[in-house]
Amino acid sequence: MSERPPRADPAVPPQLTPAGGPAADLAVEPGEAPPLDTAPTPPGTAPNLLDSLPPGPIPPAAAFSAAQAEPCLAVRDLAVSFRTRGGTVKALEQVGFTVGRGEIVALVGESGSGKSVTAYALMGILDAAGEVTAGTAQFGGTDLLHAPERTLRGIRGRDISMIFQNPRTALNPIRPVGKQIADVLIRHGGAGRREAPAAAIEMLRRVRITDPERRARAYPYEMSGGMCQRVMIAIALACRPKLLIADEPTTGIDVTTQAVIMDLLTGLARESGVSALVITHDLALASEYCDRVVVMHAGHVVEDAPVRDLFAHPRHPYTARLLAATPTGHASLADLASIPGSLPDLRRPDLPACRYIGRCDRALDSCQVSLQRREIAPSHLVACNNPL
Numbered sequence: 001m002s003e004r005p006p007r008a009d010p011a012v013p014p015q016l017t018p019a020g021g022p023a024a025d026l027a028v029e030p031g032e033a034p035p036l037d038t039a040p041t042p043p044g045t046a047p048n049l050l051d052s053l054p055p056g057p058i059p060p061a062a063a064f065s066a067a068q069a070e071p072c073l074a075v076r077d078l079a080v081s082f083r084t085r086g087g088t089v090k091a092l093e094q095v096g097f098t099v100g101r102g103e104i105v106a107l108v109g110e111s112g113s114g115k116s117v118t119a120y121a122l123m124g125i126l127d128a129a130g131e132v133t134a135g136t137a138q139f140g141g142t143d144l145l146h147a148p149e150r151t152l153r154g155i156r157g158r159d160i161s162m163i164f165q166n167p168r169t170a171l172n173p174i175r176p177v178g179k180q181i182a183d184v185l186i187r188h189g190g191a192g193r194r195e196a197p198a199a200a201i202e203m204l205r206r207v208r209i210t211d212p213e214r215r216a217r218a219y220p221y222e223m224s225g226g227m228c229q230r231v232m233i234a235i236a237l238a239c240r241p242k243l244l245i246a247d248e249p250t251t252g253i254d255v256t257t258q259a260v261i262m263d264l265l266t267g268l269a270r271e272s273g274v275s276a277l278v279i280t281h282d283l284a285l286a287s288e289y290c291d292r293v294v295v296m297h298a299g300h301v302v303e304d305a306p307v308r309d310l311f312a313h314p315r316h317p318y319t320a321r322l323l324a325a326t327p328t329g330h331a332s333l334a335d336l337a338s339i340p341g342s343l344p345d346l347r348r349p350d351l352p353a354c355r356y357i358g359r360c361d362r363a364l365d366s367c368q369v370s371l372q373r374r375e376i377a378p379s380h381l382v383a384c385n386n387p388l
């Protein structure tokens with residue numbers, strides 16, 4: 001569903017139609033070294049997933065507890081339903097997690113697990129058919145799920161920025177990229193019309209676009225997907241938001257550029273103390289760039305733990321299978337053929353308490369009627385009646 005363009009909102013960077021047009025790619029010019037793009041790992045040399053974790057001891061749980069004591073975002077018991085002709089889709093149920101200040105959290109799960117719906121609910125840009133039926137999302141004293149649209153409009157783009165997959169469709173195809181960054185600086189950053197163009201060029205420089213003065217005058221169709229995503233990062237970080245939500249930021253971008261985009265995104269976020277929620281299919285990416293991972297399955301959060309704990313000691317059977325199905329640093333959740341069964345039909349009125357029950361070889365009778373959510377180790381949460 002992430003392909004579905006989010007609802008247009010003047011306060012969110014413009015969501016317009018695909019640029020189309022000639023793919024005259026000026027991003028890398030003849031004779032110009034591809035900026036920052038790293039070489040792909042040769043086949044067969046991909047490291048084990050645990051090897052891709054940063055070296056050093058498992059971060060002390062206390063550090064995460066401290067981050068969560070006064071989090072940037074605290075989501076509790078979020079439930080979202082969609083009305084469809086075939087019935088009500090219970091897309092999310094009892095979803096909860098926090099993003100600590102300065103923390104980078106990955107939201108991972110298979111297609112349809114509810115990652116994008118979670119992000120759209122937080123941003124208040126759900127489809128008209130979607131409805132938040134329960135929950136709270138505390139962000140700096142505001143409950144995002146119950147705030148009036150006017151308040152949300154002030155928060156979006158200024159305090160919370162979002163980066164979507166397919167940057168070409170997220171940028172305005174008929175406006176030079178420098179002006180698009182300047183627009184955001186003027187609208188949300190308090191910049192004056194005179195200084196905004198220079199500030200926009202500076203942002204292009206920060207996302208390491210070469211010759212930023214000239215690139216500022218380029219249209220999205222004149223840039224590669226990777227360049228457009230850098231522009232989106234520049235737009236998203238232009239006003240120094242408190243929280244950045246990135247929905248599959250590297251989808252559709254060639255493998256060599258993906259690492260560059262993630263380096264930039266997380267590097268700039270850390271540099272500026274911006275908290276980030278990174279939605280991804282890619283466990284390797286989560287392990288490499290994030291502090292904590294929240295695993296979703298069929299609209300439930302099944303596990304939530306610091307990266308090293310999760311990868312070293314997965315406690316939910318689904319997480320364990322995901323890790324087993326992702327043996328190398330460069331495989332992703334797209335390679336999930338080995339996980340038996342499929343996601344349950346979320347329209348069923350008699351959904352079991354645990355939505356993983358049909359795929360689980362550790363299921364108990366009790367999983368039909370109740371689901372235990374608990375902190376199984378410090379800062380390590382699991383929703384399972386029979387954890388590993």
Ligand SMILES: Nc1ncnc2c1ncn2[C@@H]1O[C@H](COP(=O)(O)OP(=O)(O)OP(=O)(O)O)[C@@H](O)[C@H]1O
Nearest residue numbers: 001002082089091110111112113114115116117127
């Ligand atoms: N407009 C809609 N109408 C009905 N159901 C919807 C709608 N949007 C999302 N859903 C349902 O909500 C559930 C969660 O979808 P969501 O797109 O959040 O998953 P996802 O984890 O982001 O998947 P992907 O990785 O493919 O983007 C799915 O079962 C999906 O079918």
